[in-house]
Amino acid sequence: MNDQSGVRNTRLFPHALDIAKGRVDMTHGGGGRAMAQLVSEVFGSAFDNEYLAQGNDMAVMPPANGRLVMSTDGYVISPLFFPGGDIGSLAVHGTINDVAMSGATPLYLSASFIIEEGLPLADLRQIVVSMADASRAAGVPIVTGDTKVVERGKADGVFISTAGVGVLADGVEIGGDRIREGDAILVSGSIGDHGIAILSKRENLDFETTIESDSAPLHRMIRAMVDAEPEIHCLRDPTRGGLAATLNELANQSGVGLVLREEALPIKSAVRGACELLGIDPLGVANEGKLLAFCPREKADAVLRIMRSAEFGADAAIIGHVVADPLRLVRLETSFGSERVVEWLNGEQLPRIC
Amino acid sequence: MKYASEFRDGKLARKIAAAIAAECVVDRSYTFMEFCGGHTHTIARYGLEAMLPENIRLVHGPGCPVCVLPVGRIDSAIELARDHGVILCTYGDMMRVPGSHRASLMKAKAGGADVRMVWSTLDALKIARENPDREVAFLAIGFETTTPPTAMALKIAKAEGLTNFSVFCNHVLTPAAMRAILDGESLPLQGIIGPGHVSAVIGIEPYQEFADRGQAIVVAGFEPLDLLQAILMLTRQVNEGRPRVENAYVRALPAVGNPKAREVIAETMQLRGAFEWRGLGRLPDSALCVADAYAAFDAELKFGLPYRAVPDPKSCACAEVVRGLKRPEECALFGRVCTPDDPIGSCMVSSEGGCAAHWLYGRHRSKTAA
Numbered sequence: 001m002n003d004q005s006g007v008r009n010t011r012l013f014p015h016a017l018d019i020a021k022g023r024v025d026m027t028h029g030g031g032g033r034a035m036a037q038l039v040s041e042v043f044g045s046a047f048d049n050e051y052l053a054q055g056n057d058m059a060v061m062p063p064a065n066g067r068l069v070m071s072t073d074g075y076v077i078s079p080l081f082f083p084g085g086d087i088g089s090l091a092v093h094g095t096i097n098d099v100a101m102s103g104a105t106p107l108y109l110s111a112s113f114i115i116e117e118g119l120p121l122a123d124l125r126q127i128v129v130s131m132a133d134a135s136r137a138a139g140v141p142i143v144t145g146d147t148k149v150v151e152r153g154k155a156d157g158v159f160i161s162t163a164g165v166g167v168l169a170d171g172v173e174i175g176g177d178r179i180r181e182g183d184a185i186l187v188s189g190s191i192g193d194h195g196i197a198i199l200s201k202r203e204n205l206d207f208e209t210t211i212e213s214d215s216a217p218l219h220r221m222i223r224a225m226v227d228a229e230p231e232i233h234c235l236r237d238p239t240r241g242g243l244a245a246t247l248n249e250l251a252n253q254s255g256v257g258l259v260l261r262e263e264a265l266p267i268k269s270a271v272r273g274a275c276e277l278l279g280i281d282p283l284g285v286a287n288e289g290k291l292l293a294f295c296p297r298e299k300a301d302a303v304l305r306i307m308r309s310a311e312f313g314a315d316a317a318i319i320g321h322v323v324a325d326p327l328r329l330v331r332l333e334t335s336f337g338s339e340r341v342v343e344w345l346n347g348e349q350l351p352r353i354c
Numbered sequence: 355m356k357y358a359s360e361f362r363d364g365k366l367a368r369k370i371a372a373a374i375a376a377e378c379v380v381d382r383s384y385t386f387m388e389f390c391g392g393h394t395h396t397i398a399r400y401g402l403e404a405m406l407p408e409n410i411r412l413v414h415g416p417g418c419p420v421c422v423l424p425v426g427r428i429d430s431a432i433e434l435a436r437d438h439g440v441i442l443c444t445y446g447d448m449m450r451v452p453g454s455h456r457a458s459l460m461k462a463k464a465g466g467a468d469v470r471m472v473w474s475t476l477d478a479l480k481i482a483r484e485n486p487d488r489e490v491a492f493l494a495i496g497f498e499t500t501t502p503p504t505a506m507a508l509k510i511a512k513a514e515g516l517t518n519f520s521v522f523c524n525h526v527l528t529p530a531a532m533r534a535i536l537d538g539e540s541l542p543l544q545g546i547i548g549p550g551h552v553s554a555v556i557g558i559e560p561y562q563e564f565a566d567r568g569q570a571i572v573v574a575g576f577e578p579l580d581l582l583q584a585i586l587m588l589t590r591q592v593n594e595g596r597p598r599v600e601n602a603y604v605r606a607l608p609a610v611g612n613p614k615a616r617e618v619i620a621e622t623m624q625l626r627g628a629f630e631w632r633g634l635g636r637l638p639d640s641a642l643c644v645a646d647a648y649a650a651f652d653a654e655l656k657f658g659l660p661y662r663a664v665p666d667p668k669s670c671a672c673a674e675v676v677r678g679l680k681r682p683e684e685c686a687l688f689g690r691v692c693t694p695d696d697p698i699g700s701c702m703v704s705s706e707g708g709c710a711a712h713w714l715y716g717r718h719r720s721k722t723a724a
Contacts, residue, residue: 276358336578337364338401340715343694 029149046132051143059143064167071098072163084212088131095164100219104166116155138217179254183322184300189315195285216289221310234294257325361577370582371405390549391418391706398711400578413678414708419496421700425664428453435467443478444493475507482519502615508622520653530640541678545570545588550603557611632700670699682712
């Protein structure tokens with residue numbers, strides 16, 4: 001991925017790629033002219049930035065002022081396009097968020113594509129353009145990348161791996177083992193939107209809903225939170241497995257119990273309705289643009305104000321608190337007045353039949 | 355949604371709980387079985403037991419279709435998917451259920467079998483239409499509630515001449531299981547909470563035989579207020595000494611059930627001589643198979659599936675749990691080697707089983723109390 005011109009080199013590639021009707025074939029991954037053209041006309045023109053323009057197999061970046069933070073994630077979502085986003089924007093947001101949950105400022109991304117033979121070029125371009133838009137909007141450039149093509153049936157359209165590098169200021173110490181008894185638990189907005197948006201488009205389950213995925217980059221919200229309240233103990237994005245999985249992970253990592261108030265959980269009524277219909281628990285449904293924050297109780301209101309004034313944080317809420325608990329359980333105080341344990345899910349959340 | 359949330363009103367629940375407490379005679383004990391796993395789930399999820407007086411005890415019955423399916427039947431389903439080249443369509447609940455040697459449909463799928471999760475029998479029919487060169491089998495499980503959709507699928511398949519579609523029928527009957535509980539060794543029951551959705555098909559009349567045997571019967575819906583209301587009605591029946599069948603689910607349930615659904619079932623399915631239930635053993639006339647007139651759509655005949663009975667794991671107390679003789683936490687395996695992630699016994703398999711519900715929602719109460 002090393003030609004940034006965005007203008008076709010007619011000497012190298014006399015015929016333009018047929019984006020409208022063409023498909024990715026094995027030659028696009030073969031290392032020859034066809035691959036060079038794909039990289040140039042689909043990826044290069046979209047991702048254009050000074051690091052990619054260096055034209056090498058790696059990008060050389062200036063020194064960073066602080067500790068380096070790095071994260072990587074693979075994206076295999078089906079369907080590739082869903083209400084509120086696509087695999088491309090998701091691959092950018094997800095990795096930016098993973099880096100940012102340390103309190104770091106994400107600086108650069110890499111992107112690696114494993115493309116299934118037969119993927120329409122129009123789909124690939126749409127994904128790449130969406131990725132480029134997401135990266136530009138977040139201010140985190142994709143500085144290096146790779147493309148492979150595998151035979152039909154060996155992948156599902158396209159898989160994308162992104163890695164992110166960020167820089168973390170000295171003194172910021174945020175982690176899953178730092179949660180303390182008495183901390184407040186905050187969430188940055190409504191839960192379950194992503195999972196329900198995806199489920200609504202799955203084969204065999206086309207139900208009508210206006211719910212869109214919440215896929216979004218949260219690094220700016222986090223920057224504002226950490227700058228104002230350096231005493232934030234933990235940030236985590238509740239993606240796969242939803243709040244239930246993430247909170248159980250954190251309770252174990254920090255050796256504490258977590259208590260949620262059902263009435264405080266922000267859940268859109270359409271998500272609540274879909275969950276009711278499908279017999280699933282919104283606490284176990286995936287999010288892609290939400291974060292959980294843990295901070296001392298006396299700082300919670302200030303942190304909440306910052307979250308609510310940040311982009312993607314309008315519906316942020318304080319949803320619970322941290323207690324001492326040798327069993328490390330996550331409990332939910334129901335609006336009914338009872339209490340139940342919120343467990344990890346076993347496997348994928350599946351519908352109950354009766 | 356509002357229609358559901360109205361039946362989860364905590365204040366109203368406490369009022370009904372107070373009425374139950376007032377109705378309860380102090381030195382009398384009341385033991386009621388909630389037959390259905392859906393009820394067990396609601397009771398555990400909302401902590402209803404904690405709202406009841408100590409002399410009311412709820413026994414979690416066998417009404418969880420995933421839980422009562424014997425290992426031998428799961429083995430047959432796995433064999434069907436693995437060895438006969440069929441596309442096996444199943445409700446999601448069945449994917450992780452362990453068969454012999456810790457096999458499951460999920461693992462069979464990973465091993466190359468074509469197992470597909472569907473949300474309705476119509477999806478299975480669609481897959482059959484789209485794959486005319488493949489055999490497509492639907493793994494049918496459940497009580498009377500899920501039987502009509504299977505029956506309709508058989509009817510549609512026959513009408514369309516979908517010769518590549520068949521049903522592996524494991525539908526079971528609620529009254530037969532209730533009879534087995536009352537006939538066998540169990541905690542003496544005074545009353546039974548009947549599953550509302552089963553009665554939505556069969557009506558409430560089939561429970562009369564149990565009222566005649568001295569059981570108070572109240573058919574109830576699935577929200578916490580539905581259940582508390584049913585417990586109040588049962589308590590009153592016991593105090594009056596006049597056991598009868600009552601319908602507490604009038605908002606959804608006509609007393610006659612759904613005669614049309616019963617007609618389709620009668621056309622497409624017939625009684626099996628006997629069927630093995632996990633935890634309850636072989637029960638006569640307790641399950642349905644595909645009717646002779648629909649034999650071409652019966653996966654058991656089509657693929658010559660043998661049935662091999664497999665004994666339940668040793669020291670697993672599921673049989674006692676569903677009869678109310680043991681509480682889940684009294685089983686030696688509970689929470690130690692048997693958890694929802696790695697279930698040994700049937701009651702831990704689906705979230706509606708008594709053990710899984712207790713693990714999921716209730717174990718912290720007993721542990722913190724201990």
